[in-house]
Amino acid sequence: MSSVIQDLIDSSAGQELKFTAALLTSRHCCKQSELWYHRRWLLRRIYPTTSFSRWLAEDVISDSPNFYLPPNDLTVEIHLVTRACELYPRNYFGWNHRTICIQSALVPGVHSNTSDVFTEIFAKEIASVMQWIESHVSDYSAVHHLKTLARLIEDTESAFLPDNLLPVFGHALTLVRAFPEHETLWQYLRVFWDEGDVATAFVASFVLPLQSTRMTEQENESPSGVQHACHFLKWRNQRLK
Secondary structure, three states, rough: HHHHHHHHHHHHHHHHHHHHHHHHOOOOOOOHHHHHHHHHHHHHOOOEEOOOHHHHHOOOOOOOOOOOOHHHHHHHHHHHHHHHHHHHHOOOHHHHHHHHHHHHOOOOOHHHHHHHHHHHHOOOOOOOHHHHHHHHHOOOOHHHHHHHHHHHHHOOOOOOOOOOOOHHHHHHHHHHHHHHOOOOHHHHHHHOOOOOOHHHHHHHHHHHHHOOOOOOOOOOOOOHHHHEEEEEEHHHHHHHH
């Protein structure tokens, strides 16, 4: 590709980014995987990690998106995904884009001057996704995104990431108690399960009584909450072996 064409592409990337944002706030377009992929391609053109030193590019975390979003631009992407997921629930491609953009903030050595800003962004992100799950109890893509954030916290040595996600475990317990018929919430609970006194009390006071619920003569099968409780207990027993 000639340098003239390359310069033309780079100069128009910002306008193209605005155009894709407009498309992705349309219900007809917001679940199109090609649009999300194209947007990330544009972000790589505008914020390439190759613009940093060679050693820095080599130290990018595994599964890196190969671009680095400054705090303000990361917030823009988060808001864009939120809007798209409001238009089209359980939007896997939107949540996947959000996850990749969050990963882009973890390029080592880049954010030393903005660590306080990223601390605030990550804290808000965790709280925002927890709130989203409360009002979208069947959105497994949101749960998977939160799971990825937890993995990043465990695997990435960074001062601006939260040091634990225990509040998320308590949140999952509360939601399962409130909506035991939703399988997504039981999966949410498994992701953040923390064996201990609280977990043991939850099993004894809620899961075991729910499992023991008997079918009525009019029912052809157990209520879904009962089935989920049984599957959960089998999963937990396997973990305890």
